[in-house]
Amino acid sequence: MRAGFRMILESAGDIVVVGEAATGTEAVAAASVLRPDVVCMDVQMPDMDGLEATRRIVADPSIDAAVVVVTTFDRDDYLFEALAAGASGFLLKNAGPEELVSAVRVAAAGDALLAPEVTRRVIARFTQTQTQPAVVATPLPVRPPEPARIAVDLTEREDEVLRLVAQALSNAEIASRLHIGEATVKTHVSNVLQKLGARDRVAAVVFAHRNGLV
Template sequence: MTPSVLLADDEPLVRTGLRALLEQQGLPVVGEAADGGEVLDAVRRTRPDVVLMDVRMPGTDGIEATRQVLAALAEPPKILVVTTFDNDDYVHEALLAGASGFLLKRARKEEIAHAVRTVAAGESLLFPEAIRRLVSGRLPGGAHARAAKTLTRREAEVLRLIATGLSNQDIAAALVISLETVKTHVGNIFAKLGAGNRSQAVVIAYEAGVVRPGHVGRR
């Protein structure tokens, strides 16, 4: 099924450009919001599969709008935050709030279409190198560190592999375990960390010190 998209951006020209780009790629745009405060109502009205959410908006920003949508709806859309800089603190907070990934405004149209389809299919858009930059210099501690201590040794190992960008199937091959076992570990990791998706789990892992910015990952 072709995923539908809602655009949330305070710049009319940006929304117009994204609409044209997405529709050219066969992705229908079902609605728009000019401020984060309009997003929840727009989502309820149009029921998109994915929201392209600008993180920097006047009034209610994209971070708070992400929290509102994910908290208010039993089956919320996937949220992709859009930013100018890949080391934006707003992106870090949006991923912690539950966004499935992020895109740069300078991304090519094929990359944007791929990102929409990826998160609509239930996968997170994970950029290990970018996430390491987002958390660089942040000291582990707090509630995330306490939650991470409840992970078993194997769960922590799986989480580190997720942070390198590996899929469940790749992790199963790397650890020589079944795919179902990996899925069980991933479910347990999400539950213990209070994470809704892989991107959020990886950010929490860095915050907790389970994964460190110096570790080498791959996409």
């Protein structure tokens, strides 16, 4: 599988594969030494699984690498654990060669690789968690106050873009909705992420839902 990935990525012409690892422990060590821009990480590996390896790579300030989780299993628990660990993307191994190459390029550019359907699953899980009633084992349960909305200095256009990102629209769909260029949308998204201090679009989606923007 790794040999196949290497062949696909190196044939792209603008990507150099600097190393490989057979286990999670090897992956963390290799990332620390080789300092790659992107790590394509499996989930199930011997010694240390890919989710823990992702956590360690993302948490290490000396490693400035985006992690794209590439797995055989289309399972929500892997998806959410990978995103919680700090992964910048989630891709299935049955994706086509062009999708793998695109995933590495997107992650290297600092963007999150989340297809709209994946984003919708994240939103669905988040909103389900937010709306589930709490079971309180006290005689007189008291509902905690709602968290205060965080004020962020977004422009009117940036606010519009954030709301559409939170609805799982792609850059192309946002451009069509707002009648602006896709490159302009990308600039707005980048500005929004910077102002929110958000790592990627997923973090922006969560922010929007927590603050009642959608």
